[in-house]
Ligand SMILES: Nc1ncnc2c1ncn2[C@@H]1O[C@H](COP(=O)(O)OP(=O)(O)OP(=O)(O)O)[C@@H](O)[C@H]1O
C-alpha cells in the first residue's frame with residue numbers, strides 16, 4: 001500500500017487541516033500519516049485559538065516516521081511560525097525527500113492568520129525550493145509575488161514568478177476568482193489550464209487542503225504531476241458538489257471512496 005504524510009495543523013471541526021488530509025488519503029486508498037504542527041480550536045464559523053507545537057516535537061514526529069517507514073509523498077499545510085518552517089526544511093533535506101506538495105496556507109476562509117506575517121519570508125526561502133508542487137490560492141500567490149491577480153494572464157505571470165523562486169511545479173488555484181474556478185499549472189516550460197465551473201455553494205471549508213492532499217495521494221500512487229493534478233481537480237470538484245451543510249457556517253467538502261470512483265479516477269499504482 002502506498003503511504004502519504006501530511007505535515008499540517010489540526011482542525012477540530014474536521015473540515016480542513018490534518019483531518020481533511022487523512023480523509024482524502026483514505027478516499028484515494030493511500031495509507032495516511034501525520035505530523036501535527038499546530039492545534040486549532042476551530043469550527044465552520046471561525047478559528048478561535050491556535051497552539052503551536054514546539055519545533056523539537058515537530059522534528060521528533062518527522063524522525064519517528066522517516067526512521068521507520070518509507071514515505072511515498074508528503075504535503076505541507078499550516079506551518080504557523082518561522083521555527084516550524086526551519087525544522088521541517090532541515091528534516092526533509094536530512095532525509096533527502098523530494099516528493100513534496102506545499103500548500104502555502106496563510107489565512108483561513110474565516111479570516112484568521114494561520115501563518116504569522118513575518119514567517120512568509122521563511123516559507124519562501126526554506127520551503128518553496130523544496131516543493132515538487134506548490135498550490136497557492138490567489139491571495140497567497142499575490143503575497144508571494146507582490147503581483148495583483150485579476151485575470152488568467154495574471155495567474156500565469158504569478159506562476160512563472162513562483163517557479164523562479166524554486167518550486168518545480170506551480171499550481172495557482174482559481175477558487176477566489178470571480179467566474180470559473182480554473183486552476184493554472186506551470187512546470188517551468190508550459191502552462192496547463194484545468195478548467196472548472198464554479199459550484200454555487202458556501203460550503204467550501206478545506207477545499208485547498210483537500211486538493212493538495214489529493215495531489216499528494218496521486219503522486220504517492222506514482223501518477224505524474226500533470227495527470228495527478230487533472231485527477232485531483234476532478235476529485236475536489238466532486239467533493240465540493242457533495243459538500244456538507246454541517247454546522248452553522250461554512251461546511252466541509254465530502255470525502256468518500258465512491259466519490260473518488262465517481263470522479264473517474266483510475267487505480268494505477
Ligand atoms: N465554488 C467553487 N466551485 C468549483 N471549484 C471551486 C470552488 N471553490 C474552490 N474551487 C476549487 O477548489 C480548489 C481549491 O481552491 P481554493 O482557491 O478554494 O483554495 P484555498 O483558498 O486554498 O482553499 P482553503 O483555504 O479553503 O483550503 C481549486 O481547484 C479551486 O478551483
Ligand SMILES: Cc1ncc(COP(=O)(O)O)c(N)n1
Nearest residue numbers: 009010016017108109205206
Ligand atoms: C488547520 C487548518 N489548516 C488549513 C486551513 C485552511 O482552510 P480554510 O481556508 O478552508 O479555512 C484551516 N482552516 N485550518
